[in-house]
Amino acid sequence: MSEFRITLRPALGSVTSIVSENIALTPLPEGHVVHVLGKPGDEALAKRLGSLSDGSAHAVRAAGPGQWFIVGNAAKSHADMTALFEALKPDAYGVDQSQGRVRMLASGPMVERMLAKGTAVDLSLTQFPLGHSTTSVIGHIAAHLTRVADDAFEIMVLRGFAESLWDDLAHMSAEFA
Amino acid sequence: MASLIPCPHCGKRPKEEFTVKGAVLDRPAADATPNAWMDYVYLRDNPRGRYDEYWHHTSGCRRWLVITRDTATHEIEASRDAALARE
Structure with missing residues (x-):
């Protein structure tokens, strides 16, 4: 028997959600x-x-x-x-x-401009309508994007990259927060 | 550089999302001569102009594509799914 017990901890358990009028970023339940x-x-x-x-x-x-x-x-x-x-x-x-992929929600009127800093996907509502989803890279990290509202995207990423992507998104959101 | 690659499934995407595999060649029969296999595995023409290449949309839909590209101008003439086009 191992000396340590393996416990499942949320990949984004230690991050602080960003809440502001223009941009919000929050981890979703695993x-x-x-x-x-x-x-x-x-x-x-x-x-x-x-x-x-x-x-x-x-x-x-x-x-x-x-x-x-x-x-x-x-x-x-x-x-x-x-x-x-x-x-x-x-x-x-x-x-x-x-347990392999972690989801987070980015929302607010500036969400397209925030994500556009990291990905080349056309995020305009006409090209990326409600419910549309695709896989792309944000910076160097492959992530799956879904538009869940007119000004909200869900971002799903491999668990090991979640914290790193969160830091990138927080950095990209900083000017709007 | 041909920085936007038209993926038949995902639309235009930056080349950073893709992995280039190389020339689209017909695979020799299993019992072909060693020379034919030598050609297939190692020898390339490196043409100037129109060129069929395998691209893998690694950070996107993960499909193998055949991209027809001009090696001189980097203009992309066509792109298709390697497996679906064969059916």
């Missing part, structure tokens, strides 16, 4: 993140995924051809996760990324 791997162009699967999510808005996010993320704020038990994987078969496979 609930569940399921990476769904299907076939490119499988419209039927894309439609079916909504019913497998927890039903919250923008719970299913596109992540390249034939791939999606199903996310939610509540943690899933092993049984729930297994049931979800079974429900996905045979069209797609699910991979539990709940």
